[in-house]
Amino acid sequence: MNILNLFVLIPLVMLFALWLCRNIKQIRTVMVAGSTLLLALSVYLTIDFIALRSAGVTAPQLYCNSWSWFPSLNICYSIGVDGISVAMLLLSSIIVFTGTFASWNIKPQTKEFFLWYVLLSLGVYGFFITTDMFAMFMFYETALIPMYLLIGVWGSGKKEYSAMKLTLMLMGGSAFLLMGILGIYYGSGATTMNIHEIAQLNNIPTDIQYIFFPLTFIGFGVLGALFPFHTWSPDGHASAPTSVSMLHAGVLMKLGGYGCFRIAMYLLPQAANDLAWIFIILTTISVVYGALSAISQTDLKYINAYSSVSHCGLVLFAILMMTQTSCTGAILQMLSHGLMTALFFALIGMIYGRTHTRDIRQMQGLMKIMPFLAVGYVIAGLANLGLPGFSGFIAEMTIFVGAFMVDDTFHRAVTIIACTSIVITAVYILRVVGKILYGEPTNEEHKKLSDATWDERFTVICLVICVAGLGIAPMWVSDLINSGVGDIITNLRP
Amino acid sequence: MIIPAEYYLILATVLFFIGVFGFFTRRNLISLLISTELMLNAVDINFAVFNAYCHPEHLEGFFFTMFGIGITAAETGVAIAIIINVFRNAKSIHIKNLRELKY
Amino acid sequence: MEFSIFILAIPILSFLILGLCGMKMPHKAAGLLGTTAIATVAILSYIAAAIYFGAGRNDEGLFPTLIPYALQWLPLGNTLSIEMGIMLDPISIMMLIVITTVSLMVHIYSLGYMKGERGFQRYYAFLSLFTFSMLGLVVATNIFQMYVFWELVGVSSYLLIGFYYTKPAAIAASKKAFIVTRFADLFFLIGILIYGYYTETFSFTPTELLLSSAATVLPTALGLMFIGGAGKSAMFPLHIWLPDAMEGPTPVSALIHAATMVVAGVYLVARMFPLFIAYAPEVLHMIAYVGAFTALYAAIVACVQTDIKRVLAFSTISQIAFMMVALGVSLSDDPHKGGLGYMASMFHLFTHAMFKGLLFLGAGAIIHAVHSNEKSHMGGLRKYMPVTHITFLIACLAIAGIPPFAGFFSKDEILAACYNYSPAMGIFMSFVAALTAFYMFRLYYLIFWGKSHYEEELALYTAGKTTHEPHKPHEAPATMTTPLIILAIITCVAGFIPFGKFISSNGHAYDIHIDAAVATTSILLAVAGIVIATIMYAKGDSKITQAINSSMKNIINAAYHRFYMDELWLFVTKKIIFNCISRPIAWFDRHIIDGAMDMLAIVTQKLGNYVRPMQSGNVQSYSVWFLGGALIIILTLIYFA
Numbered sequence A: 001m002n003i004l005n006l007f008v009l010i011p012l013v014m015l016f017a018l019w020l021c022r023n024i025k026q027i028r029t030v031m032v033a034g035s036t037l038l039l040a041l042s043v044y045l046t047i048d049f050i051a052l053r054s055a056g057v058t059a060p061q062l063y064c065n066s067w068s069w070f071p072s073l074n075i076c077y078s079i080g081v082d083g084i085s086v087a088m089l090l091l092s093s094i095i096v097f098t099g100t101f102a103s104w105n106i107k108p109q110t111k112e113f114f115l116w117y118v119l120l121s122l123g124v125y126g127f128f129i130t131t132d133m134f135a136m137f138m139f140y141e142t143a144l145i146p147m148y149l150l151i152g153v154w155g156s157g158k159k160e161y162s163a164m165k166l167t168l169m170l171m172g173g174s175a176f177l178l179m180g181i182l183g184i185y186y187g188s189g190a191t192t193m194n195i196h197e198i199a200q201l202n203n204i205p206t207d208i209q210y211i212f213f214p215l216t217f218i219g220f221g222v223l224g225a226l227f228p229f230h231t232w233s234p235d236g237h238a239s240a241p242t243s244v245s246m247l248h249a250g251v252l253m254k255l256g257g258y259g260c261f262r263i264a265m266y267l268l269p270q271a272a273n274d275l276a277w278i279f280i281i282l283t284t285i286s287v288v289y290g291a292l293s294a295i296s297q298t299d300l301k302y303i304n305a306y307s308s309v310s311h312c313g314l315v316l317f318a319i320l321m322m323t324q325t326s327c328t329g330a331i332l333q334m335l336s337h338g339l340m341t342a343l344f345f346a347l348i349g350m351i352y353g354r355t356h357t358r359d360i361r362q363m364q365g366l367m368k369i370m371p372f373l374a375v376g377y378v379i380a381g382l383a384n385l386g387l388p389g390f391s392g393f394i395a396e397m398t399i400f401v402g403a404f405m406v407d408d409t410f411h412r413a414v415t416i417i418a419c420t421s422i423v424i425t426a427v428y429i430l431r432v433v434g435k436i437l438y439g440e441p442t443n444e445e446h447k448k449l450s451d452a453t454w455d456e457r458f459t460v461i462c463l464v465i466c467v468a469g470l471g472i473a474p475m476w477v478s479d480l481i482n483s484g485v486g487d488i489i490t491n492l493r494p
Numbered sequence B: 001m002i003i004p005a006e007y008y009l010i011l012a013t014v015l016f017f018i019g020v021f022g023f024f025t026r027r028n029l030i031s032l033l034i035s036t037e038l039m040l041n042a043v044d045i046n047f048a049v050f051n052a053y054c055h056p057e058h059l060e061g062f063f064f065t066m067f068g069i070g071i072t073a074a075e076t077g078v079a080i081a082i083i084i085n086v087f088r089n090a091k092s093i094h095i096k097n098l099r100e101l102k103y
Numbered sequence C: 001m002e003f004s005i006f007i008l009a010i011p012i013l014s015f016l017i018l019g020l021c022g023m024k025m026p027h028k029a030a031g032l033l034g035t036t037a038i039a040t041v042a043i044l045s046y047i048a049a050a051i052y053f054g055a056g057r058n059d060e061g062l063f064p065t066l067i068p069y070a071l072q073w074l075p076l077g078n079t080l081s082i083e084m085g086i087m088l089d090p091i092s093i094m095m096l097i098v099i100t101t102v103s104l105m106v107h108i109y110s111l112g113y114m115k116g117e118r119g120f121q122r123y124y125a126f127l128s129l130f131t132f133s134m135l136g137l138v139v140a141t142n143i144f145q146m147y148v149f150w151e152l153v154g155v156s157s158y159l160l161i162g163f164y165y166t167k168p169a170a171i172a173a174s175k176k177a178f179i180v181t182r183f184a185d186l187f188f189l190i191g192i193l194i195y196g197y198y199t200e201t202f203s204f205t206p207t208e209l210l211l212s213s214a215a216t217v218l219p220t221a222l223g224l225m226f227i228g229g230a231g232k233s234a235m236f237p238l239h240i241w242l243p244d245a246m247e248g249p250t251p252v253s254a255l256i257h258a259a260t261m262v263v264a265g266v267y268l269v270a271r272m273f274p275l276f277i278a279y280a281p282e283v284l285h286m287i288a289y290v291g292a293f294t295a296l297y298a299a300i301v302a303c304v305q306t307d308i309k310r311v312l313a314f315s316t317i318s319q320i321a322f323m324m325v326a327l328g329v330s331l332s333d334d335p336h337k338g339g340l341g342y343m344a345s346m347f348h349l350f351t352h353a354m355f356k357g358l359l360f361l362g363a364g365a366i367i368h369a370v371h372s373n374e375k376s377h378m379g380g381l382r383k384y385m386p387v388t389h390i391t392f393l394i395a396c397l398a399i400a401g402i403p404p405f406a407g408f409f410s411k412d413e414i415l416a417a418c419y420n421y422s423p424a425m426g427i428f429m430s431f432v433a434a435l436t437a438f439y440m441f442r443l444y445y446l447i448f449w450g451k452s453h454y455e456e457e458l459a460l461y462t463a464g465k466t467t468h469e470p471h472k473p474h475e476a477p478a479t480m481t482t483p484l485i486i487l488a489i490i491t492c493v494a495g496f497i498p499f500g501k502f503i504s505s506n507g508h509a510y511d512i513h514i515d516a517a518v519a520t521t522s523i524l525l526a527v528a529g530i531v532i533a534t535i536m537y538a539k540g541d542s543k544i545t546q547a548i549n550s551s552m553k554n555i556i557n558a559a560y561h562r563f564y565m566d567e568l569w570l571f572v573t574k575k576i577i578f579n580c581i582s583r584p585i586a587w588f589d590r591h592i593i594d595g596a597m598d599m600l601a602i603v604t605q606k607l608g609n610y611v612r613p614m615q616s617g618n619v620q621s622y623s624v625w626f627l628g629g630a631l632i633i634i635l636t637l638i639y640f641a
Helices: A005-020 A024-054 A083-102 A110-129 A133-154 A159-187 A195-201 A206-223 A232-239 A242-267 A269-295 A300-321 A324-355 A371-384 A391-403 A409-419 A421-437 A454-472 A475-492 B005-025 B029-054 B060-090 C004-024 C027-054 C090-113 C120-138 C143-161 C168-199 C208-213 C218-232 C241-247 C250-259 C261-271 C273-279 C281-302 C308-328 C340-370 C386-400 C406-421 C423-448 C453-462 C478-496 C516-537 C543-551 C553-560 C562-614 C619-640
Strands: A062-070 A075-081 C066-076 C080-088
Touching: A005 A024, A005 A110, A024 A083, A024 A110, A024 A475, A075 A083, A075 A110, A075 A133, A083 A110, A083 A242, A083 A324, A083 A454, A083 A475, A110 A133, A110 A242, A133 A159, A133 A195, A133 A232, A133 A242, A159 A206, A159 A232, A159 A242, A159 C562, A195 A242, A206 A242, A206 A269, A232 A242, A232 A300, A242 A269, A242 A300, A242 A324, A242 A475, A269 A300, A269 A409, A269 A421, A269 A475, A269 C562, A300 A324, A300 A391, A300 A409, A300 A421, A324 A371, A324 A391, A324 A454, A324 A475, A371 A391, A371 A421, A371 A454, A391 A409, A391 A454, A391 C066, A391 C143, A391 C168, A409 A421, A409 C168, A421 C168, A475 C066, B005 B029, B005 C619, B029 B060, C004 C027, C004 C066, C004 C080, C004 C120, C027 C090, C027 C120, C080 C090, C080 C143, C090 C120, C090 C250, C090 C261, C090 C340, C090 C478, C120 C143, C120 C250, C120 C261, C143 C168, C143 C218, C143 C241, C143 C250, C143 C261, C168 C208, C168 C218, C168 C241, C208 C273, C218 C261, C218 C273, C218 C281, C241 C250, C241 C308, C250 C261, C250 C308, C250 C340, C261 C273, C261 C308, C261 C340, C273 C281, C281 C308, C281 C423, C281 C553, C281 C562, C308 C340, C308 C406, C308 C423, C340 C386, C340 C406, C340 C478, C386 C406, C386 C423, C386 C478, C386 C516, C406 C423, C406 C478, C406 C516, C423 C516, C516 C543, C543 C553, C553 C562
Parallel strands: none
Antiparallel strands: A062 A075, C066 C080
16 A cells, blocks of 8 residues: 555545535544644655665655556556655645644535535645656646635635636646646657656657747646736635635645646756746746735735745746756745745634624734734744745755856846845735734724634644754755755756 | 328428528527427438438338427427426527526 | 854854843843843854964965864855855954953943833844844854845844834834845845856855956956945945934944944955955955045035934944045055055954943933933033043044053054055045044044033023923933943053954054054144144134024035935935835836736627627527528538538
C-alpha cells in the first residue's frame, strides 16, 4: 500500500462519512478526525522523506507507483513525490486543518459546505501527488469546481457574480491548459502522459514548444494570479467565506505556481528559456502593481487579495529566473505565502464576523476591544511585510538573492524593481494596522464586541506557530525543497 | 389486375406530406397529434407495400406495420393523457400558451 | 567565550516570557524580570569585555576576532549561505558595553517613568526584543545577519514608538519611522545582493582574490549599503522620521533614538571600513560630505525648536553626522596616516551614547515633572529638580565639548581628523560644534533658568485669575535619578579611557594625544557658543533675543519647520505615490483590466442572446429545420453519389 494513496482515500472516506452524518456534532467529529489524520500523515511523510533523502536515496521521485487507467491514451494513475510536492502537501494539510476550525460555526447547510470543502481538498491533494499530466488536470478541475458553490452559496456580498467570474476565468485557464497538455502529449510522440518520462524523452520540437509553452504557462498562471489574468482574485476572495479564502489563497493559488514549474517549465525547457522574458515582465508588473493597488484599497479582503497578487507574482517571477536558489525561494514563498494569507484571511474573517464591516474607514481601536485578534493581525502583518523571524523574510530573501544570480542587465533591472515591493508592502500593511487596530475605539457598537473564541484562537495560534517556525528554522525546508528543484533546473539549464 | 405500387406510394407520400404540413402549421396539440398519426400511417403503408411487392415470401414489413400500429396506439394514449394534463394545468392546449418550461 | 550565547539568549527569552504571559503578571514582576534579565546580560558583556581585552593582543599586535558560534541558517545555492553567529572583535565588544549599559539604565529608569502605565509588561517585552535585536546586530558575523537584525531593530523601534497606540501622532510617527527606514533598507538590500553576488560571500572579510575581481562594483555596493545606514542613522534627507519618533516614551527615545539603534548606520560603515578604505575611498568621502551637511542642517534646526525632545532629536542627528564625518574623512587605515577618524568616530559613538542617553533621561524626568514637552511650560526648574539639573548640565557640557567631560575628548579627535582631511572641513565642523554648544545651552537655560512657568501660574492662581491650580514640579523618584547619576559619572570619566588602546582603524594600539591647536579652538568656540546662549536665554527672552528673532524671522520660521523637508516628503508620498500612482492603478485594475474581463463575459452573453432565439423550444420550428436539413443532406448525397 502506497502511503500517498491515503491522501486521496482519506478525503473519500470523509466524504462518505459526511454523507452519513446526522447532526453538527458528527460533522465536526468527522472533519476534525479526518483533517488531523491528513495532517499527521503529511508530517509523517515529510519526516520519512527527509530520512530517506538523508539516507542517500537520490531518485528524483519517491514512493512512486503507477496503475494504468485508460491505456489507449496512455493515461495512468501514477503517483510519486519529490521535495516540492512534500512541502506542498504539508502546506495543504495545515491549511485544511486550520480551515476546519475557521469554519467551525458555518451556517447554513453545514454538511453540504464540508462536503464541498473536502472535495476541494481531495482535488488539491490529488494534484500534488500525481505525476501524470492527465490525472493532474483532472484533480485540478476537481479542486476548482467546488469553489464555485462554496463561494456562490456560502459567500457574502455580490457572491454570485464573484463565484461566476472566478470559475469562468479559471475555466478559461483550464482550456488553455488542456490544449497545452495535449500539445505536450502529442509533441512528445504520444507515448506517455507521465511528466518524468516526457522530461526524459525531451523530444518536443522547438516550434511546438513555442506554441504550447505560453498556453500552459498562462493556463496555470491564471490560477497563480498572473497579470493581467488576476482580477478574479480580489472579487473572489472578497466574497468567499473565511475558510474558503484561506484554502483558496493558501493552497489553490499554489497549484498555479506549482503547475507552471512542474509542467510548463519542466517539460518545455527550450521555450521556457526563450520566452521567459515576456512572462518575467508580466510577473514583475504583478509584483509591483499588486502592491501599489493594495495601497489605496479600503476593503480588508481587497487589500489582502492584491497583496496575494503581489506575493504570488513573486513566486512566478522567481521560477522564471531559473536559478536553483530563486526556484527554491519560489517554493518557500509558496509555503510562506500560503501560511501567511491563510492567517490573514482567518483573522479578517473573525474581525468581519464581529464588526460586520471590512471597510477600514469604519473601524478603529480594535486593539482595545479584541486584543488577541489585533495582536494576531499585527503579527500576520509583520510576517507579510517580510520581518525576519517569519517565513516571508526567508522566502523573499532567497528569491532576491537567487534572482540576482542571473547576470545580465534585464534580469538585474527587474529584480531591483521587484525588490521595491518590500517597501510598498510595508506601506499598505502599516496603513491598515494603524487605521483599524490603533487609536481609540470610536464606534459604540464595536465597543461591545468580544475577543476570539477558543476555536478561533486555535486557528490563529497554529498558523502563527507555522509561520514563525518556518521563519526561524528554514534550513530543513530549504534542504527539502532544494532536492526537488535541482532536478527541474537541470532540465531547464542543461 | 394488379394495382401498380406507385399508386400506393403516391398515396403514402401525399398522406405523409399532409401530416408534415399539419405538423408544421397547426398550433393545437390535438391537431399535431393527428398530423403525427398521418405521417406514421404513411410509413406503415410504405412498409406493407414494399413488403408485398419486393419480398412477398417474407413477412417482416407486415410485422413492422403491426408493431407500428400498436406503438402508435400506445403513443396516442400517452400523448392524449399528457395533453389532458396540460389542459388541466394551463387551461389551454394551444402551443403558443405553453411556454412555462422554455429556457 | 562560549557564554556569549547567553548575551543573546537571555533577552529573547525575556521577550518571549513577557510577551506570552506578561499580561498575567503584576507590573512590578514584569519590570523586575526585564530589568534582571538585562542586568545579567550587562554583567555578561562586561565579563566578555574583560576577558577579551584581558587576553591581550596576538603576535601581530591585534586583538583576535573570535567567532564562538556560527551556524548555517539558510543555504542559498552553492556558494552563498546566510550564517547566524556571534563575532567578537573590539568594536562589537565596545557596542555590547554601550548597548547593555544604556539599556540597563533605561530599564531601571522605566520602572519609575512608566509606573502604572497601561501595557507596562508589553513595554518591557518590547524593550527586551529591542535589546536582543540590537545585540544580534552588533555581533553579526556577516552582512546578511546584520540585515536580519537590522530589520528586527526597525520593527522593535516601530512597536516602541507606537507604544501609546491610542495617540494619533504616535501611530503616524511609528509608521513613518518604519517606512522611511524600510525605504532606505531597500538600498541596503540591493547593496548586499551586489556584494554577495560578486564577492561570493556575505562575510565582512571576503578573500582578496574575490575582492579584487569585484573591485569595480564594490563602490556601488558599499554606497548602497551606506544609504541603508543613512536611513537608520537619520542622515539628510532620510532623517525625517527621527524627530517624529520622539512620540514614543522618553526612555525609549533615550535607548533607541539616541544611544543605540540610530548609530547602527555608523556601526555599519565602521564594519565595512576596511573595504571602504581599500576599494571605495571616494564613497567614504561622499559620506563625509553628507554627514557634514546633515550636521549643519540639524544643528540649525535644533536652535529654534521649542519641544525639548525635538531639540534633542536634532542634536542626535547632528552628533551622528559627526561620527559619519569622522569615518568619512579617513584617508587610510593607519591612524597615524589619516586614519584617525575611525577611532574618533567609535569613541564619539561611545561617549555620545552615554551623554545623550543622560540628556534624554533627564528630559524624561523633566517631562515627568511638568507633563509637557514644550519649553513654554518649563523655566526655572533648577530649584525644583536639583539632581536632574546637575546631571543635565554635565551632559550639556559634555556635548558642548568642554573638558574634562567625555564629549570633549571624542569630539576633539573628530575635529583633528577633519583638519587632517582638509582645513575647510575642519573649520566647517568646528563651526557646527560651536553651534552645538549654543543650542544645547539654549535648551539648558530655557528649562532650568528664566521665569518659572509654575510660579507664574501659581501667581495667577493665588490672584484668583485662574481656577486651575498648577502642578508643582518635583524631583523624580530614585529609580529615575539613579540612572541619571550613574550616566553622569560615566560622562565625567569616560573621556579618560585610553580608547585608542582598544579600538583603532588597523587594530594596532594608538595613543590618543590632544592636538593643542585644535583643542584650544574648539574649547574657545564652545565657550563662545555657551556665552551667546547665556546672553540670549539665561534671563528669559532678552531684548537681544527678540531683536535677533525679528531680524531673521524668515530663516527662523523655515528652520522651525525643519526647512519644509517633512512637507516635501509628505507631498511625494501622499500626493504623488498615493494619489497619482496608487489610486490610478487601482482604478485601472478595476475598470480597465477587470473591465476587459467583464467585457469578454458581456460579449459572450450578447452573442448568446443573438443565437438563443433559434433554440425556441418550439418543436414545430425544430422540425422545419430538421426537415430542411434532412432534405439538404439527402439531395447532396444523391447529387454526389
